[in-house]
Amino acid sequence: MTGHILPVPDEMSAPYWDACSRHELKLAHCSQCAKVTHPPDVTCPNCHSIEPDFVWKQVSGHGRVRSWTVIRQSFLSGFELPFLLVDVELDDHPDVRLIGRLIDGADTPLTLGDAVTLTFDDLAPGVAVPAFVMAGKS
Amino acid sequence: MSGTFEARNKVAIVGYAQSQVVRRPTEPLGVTTIRTAREAIADAGLKPQQIDGFAASALMPTSGGHEAQDGISTVSPAWLAEHLGIEPAYAVGFQGHGQLTGSLTLAVNAVASGAADYVLLHRALHNPPAGKYNDNPMTEAAGMMQWCAPQGFFGGLPAIAMVYTEYCQRYGATREAMAHVVTEARNNGAKLPWSYWHGKPITTENYLAEPVIVDPMCRLDCDIPVQGVGVFILTSAERAKDLPNKPVYMSGYANGYPQRHRLPLHWTLDDMEEAGQALSARLWEAAGISREEINLVQPYDAFSPFVYIWLEALGFTPLGEAHRFILDGGIDASRPNSIAALSGGGAIGNGRLHGLPQLLECYLQLSGRAGQRQRNVSNAVFSYSAPYFGGAAVLTNTP
Numbered sequence: 275m276t277g278h279i280l281p282v283p284d285e286m287s288a289p290y291w292d293a294c295s296r297h298e299l300k301l302a303h304c305s306q307c308a309k310v311t312h313p314p315d316v317t318c319p320n321c322h323s324i325e326p327d328f329v330w331k332q333v334s335g336h337g338r339v340r341s342w343t344v345i346r347q348s349f350l351s352g353f354e355l356p357f358l359l360v361d362v363e364l365d366d367h368p369d370v371r372l373i374g375r376l377i378d379g380a381d382t383p384l385t386l387g388d389a390v391t392l393t394f395d396d397l398a399p400g401v402a403v404p405a406f407v408m409a410g411k412s
Numbered sequence: 413m414s415g416t417f418e419a420r421n422k423v424a425i426v427g428y429a430q431s432q433v434v435r436r437p438t439e440p441l442g443v444t445t446i447r448t449a450r451e452a453i454a455d456a457g458l459k460p461q462q463i464d465g466f467a468a469s470a471l472m473p474t475s476g477g478h479e480a481q482d483g484i485s486t487v488s489p490a491w492l493a494e495h496l497g498i499e500p501a502y503a504v505g506f507q508g509h510g511q512l513t514g515s516l517t518l519a520v521n522a523v524a525s526g527a528a529d530y531v532l533l534h535r536a537l538h539n540p541p542a543g544k545y546n547d548n549p550m551t552e553a554a555g556m557m558q559w560c561a562p563q564g565f566f567g568g569l570p571a572i573a574m575v576y577t578e579y580c581q582r583y584g585a586t587r588e589a590m591a592h593v594v595t596e597a598r599n600n601g602a603k604l605p606w607s608y609w610h611g612k613p614i615t616t617e618n619y620l621a622e623p624v625i626v627d628p629m630c631r632l633d634c635d636i637p638v639q640g641v642g643v644f645i646l647t648s649a650e651r652a653k654d655l656p657n658k659p660v661y662m663s664g665y666a667n668g669y670p671q672r673h674r675l676p677l678h679w680t681l682d683d684m685e686e687a688g689q690a691l692s693a694r695l696w697e698a699a700g701i702s703r704e705e706i707n708l709v710q711p712y713d714a715f716s717p718f719v720y721i722w723l724e725a726l727g728f729t730p731l732g733e734a735h736r737f738i739l740d741g742g743i744d745a746s747r748p749n750s751i752a753a754l755s756g757g758g759a760i761g762n763g764r765l766h767g768l769p770q771l772l773e774c775y776l777q778l779s780g781r782a783g784q785r786q787r788n789v790s791n792a793v794f795s796y797s798a799p800y801f802g803g804a805a806v807l808t809n810t811p
Contacts, residue, residue, distance in 0.1 A: 279561045282554035311673055313559045319673035340680070341581075343573035344627040345564055349548055353564050361574050361680070373565045373574075373675060386581045395563070403562045 278352045280401055286314050289330040294402045297394045299335045301370065302328035310367045335392025335404070337362035340371060344380050356380040360406050362390055374405040382408065416700040417664040419524035421811035424652040424659035425644050425775050427456025433608040433640035433763040436541050441473065442483035445536045445641045446495055452643035457656040458530060463645070465528025466493045466503040467519035469511035472766075473538040480538075487536040487641075502528040510667055511535065512767035513796045513803030519646050520662050531646045535768055539637040556676040569634065571677040572715040573626045578681040579717060580628060583732035587628070589739050591619040593716050594632050597754040600745055601761020601769075603785070608638050608763035633716040638763030642772060649811070660778040661811045663791070664699030666691045667803035679798065687800035688725025695726070699806035701791060703727045708777055708792035709743075709751040710770035712802065713758035719743075722795045723753065726804065748787070755785055767796030771805075778809040 283291040290313075293300035302314040305328065307321035318326035341361040348355060358376045375395055376382055389409035394402040429451035431444050453460055466489035473486035480486040483495070489503040502522055506514035512535055519533040553561035560566060579585055595616055602613040614632070622630040652659035668691040672683055696703060703726065711722030720734040728751060729737040737743075743753035756773025759765055774792040776782040795804035 279550055279564075280552045281558040281562045282552050283558070284554065287558060313556075313675060315673060341574040341578040342627075343570050343577055343629075344624075345570060346623075346627070347625040348564060349567045349569075350561065350564060351549065352551075357564060359563065359565055359570065359574075361578075361678070371674065371678065371680070373560060373678060374563050386578065397562060405563065 278397060279350060280397055281403070286316075290314070291401070293330065293332070294394065294404065295400045297402060298332050299392055299404055300330040300332050301367065302326075303331050305329055310370055312370045312372065333364060333366055336365045336409070337372070337390055337406070338365065339384055339386060339388040339390055341386070342376070342384050358382060360384075360390060362406055372404060374403070376406050376408070378408050415697065417698040419520065420663050420698075420700055421661040421808065422649050423520045423523040423646055423662045424649050425662070425779075425807070426647055426652050426655045426657055426659055427452050427458070427645040428772065428775055429455055429643050430606050430768070430772055431641040432606050433638045433765065435608060435636070435638055436539060437639040440484045441536050441538045441639060441641070442487050442491065442495060444639065445487045445492055445534060445643075448641040448643045449492060449496060449532060449534060452532065452645050455657070456645040458645065460496055460498055463496075463498055463530050463532050464501040465519070465522045465531035466490070466500050467506070467515045467522060467531055468492070468534045468536075469506040469515040471508065471511055473536060485538040485540070487534065492532070492534060500528070502531075509801035510797050510803050512771065513665060513667055513805060516771070516805060517665055517667060517803070520665070523646050523648055529647060529651065532643060533646060534641060534643045535766060536641045537639060537765055539639050539764075559675045560677065565675075565677070568677065568715065569626045569629060571679045572717055573629045575679050575681050575684060575721070576628055576717040579720060582681070583735065585720070585735035587620060588616075589735035590633065590716055591616045592738050593713070593719050593743075593754070594619050594760055596743060596745065597713060597758045597760035598632075599761070600754055600785075601757025604757055604762065607757055607761060608636060609757070609761055629715065632760075635714045635759035635764040638765070640763055640765050640768070642765065642768035644771070644775065657781070658779045658809060660775050661808050663701055663806040663808050664695060665803060665805035666695035666698055668800045670800050684721050684799055685724070685731055687798075688721065691799050691804065692726050695793075695804050695806065701806060701808070706791045706793050706806070707751070708755070708774060708787065708789040709753050710756055710758070710773050710792065710794040711753055712767055712770060712795045712797055713754065713760050714764060714766070716760060718798065719753060721799065722804075725799050726793060726795065745785070752787060755787065767794070770794035770796065774807050778807055
């Protein structure tokens, strides 16, 4: 991965990026309603609590491809083109959809509902972003 | 609100002006806007000092890493009033996405409530004199961008591409169907003297030969960034009787807002469809009219798949059927009884004007001012942006 746009962790996102650096996917769970949300917000988008006090819990990252696109031209600089992004609905948390690179390559044949599993793209030492790989190929 | 819009058909558009649409500006956006505003005021048969209300949205005159400057690259309602030498009773700006329908709503409500007698609504779009419109030089991503830019997901094009991929996979839409949309937009736009694409029609072969840049989208599926301004004058139906142009009345409107918490610019087909159905139900109820009475539809088309999204949202075809309806000639402006969905060229046939071509075509057709394009229409609907951060409005010439 040659993309070098590094995330800037803030108070709300620091636990997420910490976990990513260890190649773990942790998502925010509201301490009031226990539902998961991504990305975290100042309130819980599910129960609308203003004191969500999110608890970060590791999730499997198994999911299904809901859509995809191949980026052949980007408005951002520094990415090695082309690359394929998948829109993934998590098996354990169907309300959460993540977008990440499919590391199998830009010409990977896909159909809706294909199974993918979590992996990570290392952007810099100690900085990683979730990505996906076709299930059974990791 | 529930039920019919209380001000249904009580507010009318009575004049307009559309600037020349240019790729690169040769003058500050404020200058283009002032000139266009003066033309619109005169077109409505009014004097500048009669305008006492201003409504607009100054958000996103442009995109990418450009700083917006009032009067240069964006134009706020207060700036325009001041620079026209008018002290308005009411100058109001719409905040957020849904800029054109949002600010139209403010203009309609201002007249309906009596906050102003004659309201000038404008939308001014900017493309920087040099450089790329969308390019963003960021090397780090803070705030909301941290959730998408590090993996290379950025901008409206990948966002709509995801929706379009899912649409094609779910409903079997083909590139041939989209060729029909894009050629219809460009070929109608090619006939408009103000359009950036004036005199530049394209063929199906041109479209099919265009390389895909963000699958399944090609360059021709996107509107081109331009500088251009549109202005409309609104007043009460009562006052409109004394003015020179045939009034076009606002029957009702509906706006939509995000209901699901997603990553920035993570648009999904499900969200579009769900929001579209809800918005559409509110729209027809507010307008007090049924879809069957509409004979002109102008759906937003900044990215071509929005034409499918909106035709389905507004109920002109069942979900997943717009591409077939279009292949069967359902939107062809050359057919007198079609809904002529891109007769005004849309954004693809004019340039990136954020819904102005749609509103303008409804106005011109309903006021009988569409020249050689004139159709026999009495009720029209247009839409802007996406169903959950945009809106739609119904207009009529027969209240």
